[in-house]
Structure formats: C-alpha cells, structure tokens
Amino acid sequence: MLASVDPPEVQLAMDHTWHLPFRWASDPDGTRLAQPLDAWDTEASIFRPVVVAVAPDGREVFRELSRDFTDRTDDEPVLTAIEALGLPALPEPAPWAPEGVAPQPSKRAFKPSSFIPYFRAIRFNTMALSQRMVDERDRDLLVTEQRMAESFLSTFDTWRAEHPPDGQARG
Structure with a gap:
C-alpha cells in the first residue's frame, strides 16, 4: 500500500501515470498513518518516505524511515526481509479503481x-x-x-x- 497527503483523485491519477500495482491511502493531515509511523514532516506537512514490511502474524520485519523527501530506501534490504518470510507470491492485483473517484492530476505530481x-x-x-x-x-x-x-x-x-x-x- 502507498500513502500520501494527496486526495484519492490525485492518487488515482498518479497510479494511472506510473502503472502502479498498489492501493493508496490518503492521509492529508498525517494523523492516520504518517504520525503513528513517525514519518510526518511537520515543517513541510508531508510524509517522510517510510517503508514498513509486516509479516502475516503482525511482526514488523523491516522498517526504514528516510531522512527527508529526497531519500529513498534501496530495494535489496526490503526484498531480502520479505523473501526471508518464505511466503508464496501474490497474484497481480486488479487495477485500483475506487468507486466514485475520477483521476485528477496534480501540478506537483x-x-x-x-x-x-x-x-x-x-x-x-x-x-x-x-x-x-x-x-x-x-x-x-x-x-x-x-x-x-x-x-x-x-x-x-x-x-x-x-x-x-x-x-x-x-x-
């Protein structure tokens, strides 16, 4: 799942632009996800990039919080943590199409x-x-x-x- 401060319409446009196989969560003020994950940048009012991988039993198996909006987690540590769980591959998800939401690109996107x-x-x-x-x-x-x-x-x-x-x- 991806999350951002953007409304669902902007997230859906981003999803269509980048052909992302993910679902999004909107957290405009950072209270639902960003703050509980300690990933809220108070000055910029945005998420700091954070990657959290959780095992089916609820254990957190990977977490990396970026220093700022330019910093991104490298794929290898995340994939290594997930592959270590030995889970079967998931099928490709259907395109994300939230009911009643039309894509609306953002100038910031x-x-x-x-x-x-x-x-x-x-x-x-x-x-x-x-x-x-x-x-x-x-x-x-x-x-x-x-x-x-x-x-x-x-x-x-x-x-x-x-x-x-x-x-x-x-x-």
Whole structure:
C-alpha cells in the first residue's frame, strides 16, 4: 500500500501515470498513518518516505524511515526481509479503481518526463558535492544519495521499456 497527503483523485491519477500495482491511502493531515509511523514532516506537512514490511502474524520485519523527501530506501534490504518470510507470491492485483473517484492530476505530481532530469541532477550534484566534503560521514551520505539516484535511473530505464508512451509498441 502507498500513502500520501494527496486526495484519492490525485492518487488515482498518479497510479494511472506510473502503472502502479498498489492501493493508496490518503492521509492529508498525517494523523492516520504518517504520525503513528513517525514519518510526518511537520515543517513541510508531508510524509517522510517510510517503508514498513509486516509479516502475516503482525511482526514488523523491516522498517526504514528516510531522512527527508529526497531519500529513498534501496530495494535489496526490503526484498531480502520479505523473501526471508518464505511466503508464496501474490497474484497481480486488479487495477485500483475506487468507486466514485475520477483521476485528477496534480501540478506537483512527479511525471515520467521529469524523472530523468531530476535524478540526473541529483546524481551530478551529489558527485560534485561529495568531492568538497571534508567530513567522511557527510561524504558517505552524499555518495549514498548518488547511488540512490543511479539506481532510480536504471530502474526507470526498465520501467520505460515496459511502459512506452501511448501508440508506441514495446520493443
């Protein structure tokens, strides 16, 4: 499940744009999910990215709370924790179609066309900044951010091949 401060109409538009196989939860003021998960950014009034994996018996098997909105969890630790449960694969869910909700894109929404320049900028900026850092901890944080951007760019290449613009055949 994904959650955000956006209303269901905006979430549905995002779901359609990115072809996401997830359901969404709307938490505009952060009281239902974000605050209980300690993932509410009070200054920005948004979720901080958080990934929580819960076993069928209710045990939390993975949690990573991002430092800020730019920070994202790497796939491998999450997948490792989930695969360790030894559960059977779930079938592909049906498209999310909440009754009475029509997609309404947001001007703030991250569109596929902005993905590459955004993450290229992160990659190049963090590369340059990491060379200026004198503190190893700060340099490590920048290198981690740079690797995250590279991972997103690589994953987006795969996504783009699987979801070509309308009218273009998959190749």
